[in-house]
Amino acid sequence: MTTLLIADRDANERTGISWLVSTCAIPFDEVVTAGTASELFRVLEGTRPDVVCVELDMVSKEQWERLKMLTSQYRPTVIVTTAEATFERAVQGIELHAIDLWVKPQTPEHIRRVLTRCCQDRTVARKASEVQTDHYGSAVSYRSLFLPLETPGRGLQLMLLQLEETARHGDLLTFLETYPFRDKPALLPLSDVIVCLFDLKNEAPLASLLEVGKRLLMDWEAQHSESLSLVLYDAEDQMLSLHQKYRYAVEALDIRFFKGYRQISVVENKVNWAVIDPFLTPAEQRAWIDMLHDGDREQVKQWMYRQFLHKEEPYPEPGLLRIRLTSILAQVRRFMKSHCLDEGALEDWYHRVFDTILYTPVLYRIVQELLLFIYELLDSATTNREGARLDIIEQAIRYLEENYARADLRLEEAARHVDRSPAYFSSLLSKRQGVSFRQLLTTIRLREAERLLLETRLSIQEVAERTGFVNANYFSKIFKEKRGTTPRSFRNQKKSNKS
Structure with missing residues (x-):
């Protein structure tokens, strides 16, 4: 007997997919539903369904590891759904080894086609x-x-x-x-x-x-x-x-x-995939922001070629490379929003690239598609640069990232840079980012300070000076307050962990 589990907080979604299965004669023997994460876990353990269609947004951070354990233990075919195609959701789908990611609303025809294939595959494997x-x-x-x-x-x-x-x-x-x-x-x-x-x-x-x-x-x-x-x-x-x-x-x-x-x-033996850190480092994130804003096609292409093409054994685990590609796409998304390019044909292309990264079986095709998309974005940004209404907060964040080392950097100066009053800019920043100007600037400075502590031999005083803190004592106080340890202990602890 082939069983489908539909786990979604929205009763209409559960009813709609169940109706689609019955009216389209998708040959599942049984369809069960779950409206909460607790019900999802109970059905997974009790019924052990063959195919699971699960809404990622219904599973909290505290419940995530349990879901991973159960899907790993019972090995159903997994389809994940979400209200928005974000980098975090893509990573979760990869962790569950999902065969498809549905961004709501999904077309009935696509749902029918995927569920039919899943049912047939499980039936063949069983019979x-x-x-x-x-x-x-x-x-x-x-x-x-x-x-x-x-x-x-x-x-x-x-x-x-x-x-x-x-x-x-x-x-x-x-x-x-x-x-x-x-x-x-x-x-x-x-x-x-x-x-x-x-x-x-x-x-x-x-x-x-x-x-x-x-x-x-x-x-x-x-x-x-x-x-x-x-x-x-x-x-x-x-x-x-x-x-x-x-x-x-x-x-x-x-x-x-x-x-x-x-x-x-x-x-002749088990494939030993090389372990890599799939996420962009802060320095790599800054490099991508600079390359995109400078419109440097050649630098973008060479960066992608160095990172992803001409790989030799032992190869990195493909899932980790997919995560790294979605991490790059997150920086591209930021560029799109800052230049008001996240609409129309470019927005549709972005979602196609997102799917390409997740499901295309050959790496060089993913790289080619991503590069073509980036080139089109750069062309559009150049064409619209004069008349484009750049996002105020993104402009301000970029300004802070370029000037954080100045100890005298103030809210008034950042507001003036985006041509807004300090009061309006402060209110907008709090509403959009959920933090104050001072908190955002401190976060940027501490992120750079962590990098310098780990990657250089600069003294604590020199790190403080390069990241805009007035002196080493104040830097150490803020660092311990935000990170729970002193800069020196942070550096020593990370070094000992690496060794």
Whole structure:
């Protein structure tokens, strides 16, 4: 039985999606709903639904880790919904391994298409239990792939094949069933990949499998235009179960994120992704603000190429790179708002780029789409610069970020810069940012002070002078008040943590 859980605070949303499932004959056997996070957790643990459509805004920060744990434990297909496509929501969707992010209001046709695909995929995975018996007599089945210790993996080599258009996997399966293999593999087709299991009894099975893969890829491309990628897997540790081998091989499919399609990836062990910090540092954020406001296309392009293209093994985990790209998009969003470009065709393009970052399977395509979008923004900003009504608060924040080192910087000067009275500017800042001028300036200064403490050997006095504090004593007092520790302790603690 295939079950769908709709978790949303809005009763109309729950009713609407339930009605859509029934009227469009989407083949779920059962649809259950939850209107609160508590109900969501209870249904996840009690019903264990196959597909979960969850509104991110209903889950508080305190409840987030529990939701991650439950989805990791029960492994449903997850779809996330939100009222606004923000950087934070994108990160949450990636953490839940969501297959789609719906920004409300979402079209009924898109909802129908995604839910139908999810239902079909889960049904195939559940019902596909026919056992194939290979030529050396041992039973190989879908259970072998998905259940630990079900089947020993000794002597078995895996080949995973994936088309860019997974809807065409029927054509690929027909091609494989009639292909003249010397050693016929067991074929286990899934919704997004086809698994071939070989038993190559020779001294170099992986080398033999590589030759098979090269010949197969060449023959496929001679007859079809759809892009194909292959992963060949034969673990050095022959004590691994077939389930473990399959899991490691599926992880290796993500190598196409860097290599693209029409490639063969050879893996002999578990893929060890490099760990990176996905978020932009304060210095990188400032660099992006400067590049965008200067309209420097070449610098933007070179920065993107250095960061994302021509990667070598060990590759960074693709999910972390997606988060880093959305972090860049957050700075682009800020630029759009400051130049009043967040509307019309550019706003629609922004949302398309957002989806591209989350779901496009190949990195260089994401980079190309993001660069084209940025170039268009820079052109529009240049065209409208004279007549554009720049956002007052964004102008003021940029002014503070450029002049925070001056100890005599005052509210009156910032207000004069944006051509507003001090009283009006102060009121607008408090309403828009929720902080006073002094609090905002202190936050900017402390952020820069933290960077200098960590990245330089400047004395506390020098750090204070460079960040606009009148003296070291006042700097230390404010730093401890806001950060809970002294500047010196902060520096020493961070150094000890790194070591």
